[in-house]
Amino acid sequence: MVSGILTVFSSLLPRGKSCPTPSLVSQPGFFSLNFSYRIVSMNISDLFKYKKVLFSLEIFPPKKDSPYNVIYNSLLKMRGIPADFISVTYGAGGSAAQRDKTVEIASLIRTTYHVEPVAHLTCVNNNRDQIDHLLEQLRANHIQNIMVLRGDITPTAELSDDFRYASDLAAYIKKADPGFNLLGACYPEIHYQAATMDEDIANLKYKIDAGVTQLATQLFFDNEKFYAFLDKIARANITIPISAGIMPITSLNQIERTVALSGASVPHKMARMFSRYSDSPKALFDAGIHYAIEQIVDLIDHDVQGIHLYTMNNVETATRISDAIQNLLDAENLPRINT
Numbered sequence: 001m002v003s004g005i006l007t008v009f010s011s012l013l014p015r016g017k018s019c020p021t022p023s024l025v026s027q028p029g030f031f032s033l034n035f036s037y038r039i040v041s042m043n044i045s046d047l048f049k050y051k052k053v054l055f056s057l058e059i060f061p062p063k064k065d066s067p068y069n070v071i072y073n074s075l076l077k078m079r080g081i082p083a084d085f086i087s088v089t090y091g092a093g094g095s096a097a098q099r100d101k102t103v104e105i106a107s108l109i110r111t112t113y114h115v116e117p118v119a120h121l122t123c124v125n126n127n128r129d130q131i132d133h134l135l136e137q138l139r140a141n142h143i144q145n146i147m148v149l150r151g152d153i154t155p156t157a158e159l160s161d162d163f164r165y166a167s168d169l170a171a172y173i174k175k176a177d178p179g180f181n182l183l184g185a186c187y188p189e190i191h192y193q194a195a196t197m198d199e200d201i202a203n204l205k206y207k208i209d210a211g212v213t214q215l216a217t218q219l220f221f222d223n224e225k226f227y228a229f230l231d232k233i234a235r236a237n238i239t240i241p242i243s244a245g246i247m248p249i250t251s252l253n254q255i256e257r258t259v260a261l262s263g264a265s266v267p268h269k270m271a272r273m274f275s276r277y278s279d280s281p282k283a284l285f286d287a288g289i290h291y292a293i294e295q296i297v298d299l300i301d302h303d304v305q306g307i308h309l310y311t312m313n314n315v316e317t318a319t320r321i322s323d324a325i326q327n328l329l330d331a332e333n334l335p336r337i338n339t
């Protein structure tokens with residue numbers, strides 16, 4: 001049994017890289033595996049081959065005026081969460097000064113918390129030299145997984161001469177260094193610039209043809225929209241793994257901002273919850289967490305391949321949701337060992 005688990009574990013490691021050396025340690029009443037740890041980087045698309053459902057977190061670097069130790073403290077408290085990977089956003093909201101911090105935080109996730117990081121990278125305001133510089137930083141920090149994104153077009157930032165779409169960035173990176181594993185974004189309720197869902201899905205295929213091996217969705221609150229999207233992309237012969245993006249909404253302010261930014265539709269059940277608890281922030285907080293958990297339980301019941309939790313750096317919501325679904329994930333992911 002143990003050697004089977006070790007076989008599964010070691011098969012996840014990339015060839016030619018150093019790996020942890022396992023040793024069996026006897027404890028009163030049970031055996032545990034003790035790894036003397038060395039840094040390895042893992043192509044996380046391999047994980048989808050061995051686990052039925054992945055669970056990942058997304059965090060963002062602190063805003064310009066926020067102290068840095070806030071994110072470090074949050075990560076410290078989140079380290080009990082058994083995430084398959086943690087992704088770190090890049091310049092979201094246009095905070096250019098913070099951009100280099102994506103690599104720094106992703107590196108910390110790898111070295112201090114031993115969780116596989118994914119660094120987001122947008123191209124809409126970057127030229128080739130800037131991308132080359134960032135790729136060099138990622139390589140130097142053993143970060144193998146990149147979420148390739150276009151980024152939002154804003155009136156104040158200069159557009160790149162070299163990249164127009166996320167697929168351009170994917171193709172460029174794959175040519176420069178095929179060793180990087182690329183993730184991409186997709187939109188169960190349509191990207192706001194696409195005329196039709198069919199057009200958006202046709203464009204999504206360019207990204208996959210350019211080397212993206214797995215997708216994470218824009219957040220959504222209505223699982224039926226996600227299931228309808230899965231049907232459509234299956235009909236378009238898109239077969240790469242997709243993680244469902246879930247964001248717990250725990251305050252009235254958050255719902256207005258989030259709906260405006262994401263365009264996600266708000267189901268009647270969620271609207272009712274907000275109206276019922278609008279005068280009670282604590283009840284609303286709890287209700288928002290329960291709503292996200294219900295969404296995830298339903299997704300797991302529908303054989304979702306991954307849950308990508310938009311944590312908004314909120315330790316309490318991430319921990320409560322993770323605790324609530326952990327037994328389900330464990331049951332889904334029972335090791336399947338070939339005998």
Ligand code: FAD
Pocket residue numbers: 088089090091092093094120121122147148149150151152153164165166167184185186191192193194199200201203204206207216217218219245
């Ligand atoms: P693309 O895939 O390039 O698509 C953008 C639009 O162009 C779509 O309408 C698409 O249909 C169309 N299109 C694509 N290719 C073509 C083509 N070849 N010809 C014609 N039309 C085409 N933003 C940040 O700034 N930082 C982040 O870290 C970040 N992380 C994100 C993570 C996730 C999981 C998601 C869902 C979004 C994230 N975003 C982030 C937001 C994202 O940058 C925006 O949604 C952006 O508007 C689109 O990015 P994209 O990579 O999906 O673009």
